[in-house]
Amino acid sequence: MGKKRWILHVDMDAFYASIEQRDHPEYRDKPLMIGAAPNQRGIISTCSYEARKFGVHSAMPSRTAGRLCPGGIFIPPDIAKYSQESRQIMKVLQSFTPDVEQVSVDEAFLDVTHVEQLWGNPVQLAKRIKTQIRKERGLNASIGVAPNKFLAKLASDLEKPDGLTLITEENKREILATLPISKIWGVGKVTRKLLEDQGFHTMGDVQKTSLRALRSVLGNFAEHIHQLANGEDERNVEMECEAKSISSEHTFDIDTNNASLLLRTIMAHAENIARQLRHERLSTRTIVLKLRYSDFTTITRRKTLPQPTQDEIQIYDQAVALFTAEKTGQSRIRLIGLGTTNFVNAQFQRDFFDTVSEKRQRLAVAVDQLRAQLGDKAIERRID
Numbered sequence: 343m344g345k346k347r348w349i350l351h352v353d354m355d356a357f358y359a360s361i362e363q364r365d366h367p368e369y370r371d372k373p374l375m376i377g378a379a380p381n382q383r384g385i386i387s388t389c390s391y392e393a394r395k396f397g398v399h400s401a402m403p404s405r406t407a408g409r410l411c412p413g414g415i416f417i418p419p420d421i422a423k424y425s426q427e428s429r430q431i432m433k434v435l436q437s438f439t440p441d442v443e444q445v446s447v448d449e450a451f452l453d454v455t456h457v458e459q460l461w462g463n464p465v466q467l468a469k470r471i472k473t474q475i476r477k478e479r480g481l482n483a484s485i486g487v488a489p490n491k492f493l494a495k496l497a498s499d500l501e502k503p504d505g506l507t508l509i510t511e512e513n514k515r516e517i518l519a520t521l522p523i524s525k526i527w528g529v530g531k532v533t534r535k536l537l538e539d540q541g542f543h544t545m546g547d548v549q550k551t552s553l554r555a556l557r558s559v560l561g562n563f564a565e566h567i568h569q570l571a572n573g574e575d576e577r578n579v580e581m582e583c584e585a586k587s588i589s590s591e592h593t594f595d596i597d598t599n600n601a602s603l604l605l606r607t608i609m610a611h612a613e614n615i616a617r618q619l620r621h622e623r624l625s626t627r628t629i630v631l632k633l634r635y636s637d638f639t640t641i642t643r644r645k646t647l648p649q650p651t652q653d654e655i656q657i658y659d660q661a662v663a664l665f666t667a668e669k670t671g672q673s674r675i676r677l678i679g680l681g682t683t684n685f686v687n688a689q690f691q692r693d694f695f696d697t698v699s700e701k702r703q704r705l706a707v708a709v710d711q712l713r714a715q716l717g718d719k720a721i722e723r724r725i726d
């Protein structure tokens with residue numbers, strides 16, 4: 343058992359819509375939809391609480407929203423403004439503790455274990471933070487207070503909007519027992535169906551089951567689910583990830599057009615990047631290929647993936663697709679590099695089973711560990 347921690351999860355209420363209502367008094371108290379117009383293809387990214395009363399929710403097609411709420415106001419998003427606002431809010435959070443992990447434009451975890459002397463107990467601190475955000479930014483936040491990240495995130499969602507919810511070691515299992523399994527991190531459609539087919543609907547159902555019985559349903563994934571359903575989560579609040587991009591490049595001793603050598607180099611880069619992503623517990627959405635020809639002409643090509651990944655094979659496949667599209671032919675290449683940007687926190691990936699096969703992910707982690715022990719040359723992946 344580690345020492346007792348206190349984690350806050352801060353989540354802004356209806357973030358985009360609240361910013362627009364703050365800045366435009368004429369939108370206040372009205373159903374407001376941020377996203378595509380109701381006569382267009384596209385979706386609503388956020389809507390005000392007034393719109394939610396009509397059954398509108400984020401990610402809903404705008405046409406549906408228009409039907410449900412014909413008198414609603416529809417405006418396009420102003421992403422630059424929202425990211426500027428996001429930076430201001432993170433500054434407010436950082437004025438209370440440096441241990442802030444931003445997880446999306448309007449959400450962050452704070453480890454407040456060590457600042458009690460400064461700000462009072464975690465609930466008092468959460469109140470202060472809410473007040474400060476309202477005072478400085480004119481917006482409401484909901485905050486969950488709990489001994490770990492998983493519980494804090496659940497807590498912030500329980501009494502939205504303008505909520506403040508405490509979950510403790512003492513009441514955690516009871517609170518979790520009534521919540522659906524879909525609220526467990528990593529449980530997406532596939533895992534949910536596996537569980538529901540076996541009669542698991544709530545976290546309480548999982549709590550009542552032995553780890554061994556759960557293993558027969560979920561294999562190695564069982565332990566993770568069992569721990570979370572019981573309110574156990576050891577993950578630390580990771581301070582703002584320094585990495586804005588992770589890249590790997592290589593200049594050849596002699597300029598080359600040897601396809602097999604170029605592909606092997608791309609594979610080495612993909613492995614290198616995937617390893618760093620796993621180390622940082624990040625997944626990437628965007629793959630960037632960089633090529634420098636013998637005449638020093640340099641190009642970069644990028645591709646955004648439908649799903650974030652930390653898997654070398656997926657990264658390699660995308661990079662090769664970019665490379666092939668360049669039709670480099672007989673041109674000699676001096677440098678080849680791969681980069682990735684546009685990260686998401688891997689722990690927020692919706693479903694472990696949906697993305698990469700679990701086996702491959704475990705293999706990759708094992709290879710990383712061996713490499714760390716034996717050095718890079720110990721294991722080489724064959725690509726032909």
Ligand SMILES: [Mg+2]
Pocket residue numbers: 353354355356357448
């Ligand atoms: Mg939010």
